[in-house]
Amino acid sequence: MRLFDISLFLKRFPIKRAKEELLQISKINETDYEAFLKAKRAEIATYHLKNNSFYRQKVKGDFSTWESLPILKKADYQIPLKERLSKGFSEKNVYTNKTSGSSGNPIRFAKDKYSHAITWAYHMERFGWYGIDFNSSLQARYYGIPLDTVENKTVRMKDFLAKRHRFSINDLSEKALDEMLKVYKQKPFEYINGYTSSIVLFAKYLKEKNTILKNVCPTLKVCIVTSEMLFEVDKILLENQLGVPIVNEYGCSEAGVIAFTNPYGEWEVDSKTLFVEILDEADKPLPLGEEGRIVITSLHNKAHPFIRYEIGDYGSLSEKSTFKKPILKKLTGRTNDFAILPSGKKAAGMTFYVITKKIMEESGNIQEFKVIQTKIDTFEINYVSKEKLTEEKKQSIAQTVTQFLEPGLTFSFQRKEQLDRTASGKLKQFVSLVER
Structure with a gap:
């Protein structure tokens, strides 16, 4: 039973239509892709200039070129969410969430139902590279969990629908790690997903026990680490002790997955739902290979404008990048790091x-x-x-x-x-x- 897809459908997230659009985008030739991106980014900017008073005030008029549009920072969004929503949207008919606050004060934001669906569809497509199906693959999950009773139960329900077993990362003592290993012996996990540091700590424990996790849990296919820096020495440790490929996921709550390790070992950037720029301190685009501020545009979110939005990270794109297949060469860290x-x-x-x-x-x-x-x-x-x-x-x-x-x-x-x-x-x- 496809519980995950059904749960999205019941929440009125049109996941089937979103998957179909991603499939059509995939068919666009490399030679036509630059034109596709220019058309999509102009379309979303024009939409918000017409339908969003918050964004119209930021732009102060129509835009003549893409580069003339302002760079928006997190501070620009520090006003009530209802004042940032586009015409026809309210907090009752959108998906809402908030940023982690790791780069300053958290901001609440919104995504229209279709935009949220296409984010999930992209996520599912990338995990599918490694044979993972959100409807059937059991996940070993290393994230925190809210202590609030209502939020805790909500997360537990989401875990059930998404086939996730959530390990506590608040207790990573040797006794807790012993119990964790026992669970791997009992459950047919297909993938690990969560915060890098917690999974690395578990890998160090496995090394001490002279244990390779794949031998204990033979159904395991891949480990996807996220939200924290993955250093090469830790990647090697994880590969050795888990016995499966290690995937580095880079993203943010506002946009979803920004870059994801593909089966060729490249950190592939999302060019289907996002337009990613690397800018210097004067807001000018940098050549491929040069390091600067990461700025993103959400190409489908009509409820809330994330257009030329500076997410607070520094990085660079590989010289091998194309419009259809940008490659993240390096992620330096957050601007406040x-x-x-x-x-x-x-x-x-x-x-x-x-x-x-x-x-x-x-x-x-x-x-x-x-x-x-x-x-x-x-x-x-x-x-x-x-x-x-x-x-x-x-x-x-x-x-x-x-x-x-x-x-x-x-x-x-x-x-x-x-x-x-x-x-x-x-x-x-x-x-x-x-x-x-």
């Missing part, structure tokens, strides 16, 4: 994390850690480990990071039982508490 150093130098927060990770994991002692910038020259490293770091190891980490960045930085180390996560269970690996 940069550290401002005493010299004025701006460094990606992930720099600290990558350097520290390499040093700390050489011992095999560290399970998880995060870096917090508490002052412009001071960084606190919180970590979970079997044994406390020696003073020699702490000094080695401090010296290496200092050499890579600049002198005069101070580091402190705090051993924790477990690391603080967001309400959804996400681990932010770098946090800056310094006012910009």
Whole structure:
């Protein structure tokens, strides 16, 4: 029984029509694809200029060229949702959600029923690359769960309809991981999906137990990690200990999947429901291969305008990219994940994390850690480990990071039982508490 499709249909999300449109888009030739994208983006911009007073005020007139349209930031959406909806839409006839708030204050947003359906259809198409069917494939899920009773029951019902078994990521103790492994021995999971850090921690546990998960759960086909950075060393660990392909999913709640690892190992960008741009600080398009701000346009959302919307991430597109098949070459991190150093130098927060990770994991002692910038020259490293770091190891980490960045930085180390996560269970690996 196709419970997942039926659940979308009952909520009046026209999933069948959405799948049919995606199929038609797939048939467009590469030579015609640039024209297709230009027509779709002009169509959605024209629609909102005509039907959305919020967007009309932002544009201040008709647009002559695509580049003349304004870049919208999250701050532009910090007004009540009802004031941002297009004509004919209300909160009663749209899908509503909110952003995670990881890049600042969360914003509520809306998608019309068809737009939400086509997001799901695209999602299902990408997972289908690896033989996953949302109607029949059992998922091992590593996400948080609301504590509120009503929201908790709603999530549990969604899990049932989508054939998902949700593991608690609030307790990742060895006892909890032992119980987790027992579940894999009992249930025919076909795929793992969830936050990178939690799945990596489980993989480290498997390595200690000298266990390959595919041997324990032979139905397993693929692992899809999302929402947190996936480093190459962790990808190798996951491949070795899970025994299945590792897929890196990059997206945001406002748009859905932005990039997804295809079967050729490329981080393929959605060019069917989105138009993705890489812009410099002056809002000018950058050549392929150059790093800049990621800006997206939702090509189907008529209820709420996400047109040239800066999502808060930096990255670059591969030189091999085409209009039909853009490839994400690199994802640097969020705009607020940069550290401002005493010299004025701006460094990606992930720099600290990558350097520290390499040093700390050489011992095999560290399970998880995060870096917090508490002052412009001071960084606190919180970590979970079997044994406390020696003073020699702490000094080695401090010296290496200092050499890579600049002198005069101070580091402190705090051993924790477990690391603080967001309400959804996400681990932010770098946090800056310094006012910009």
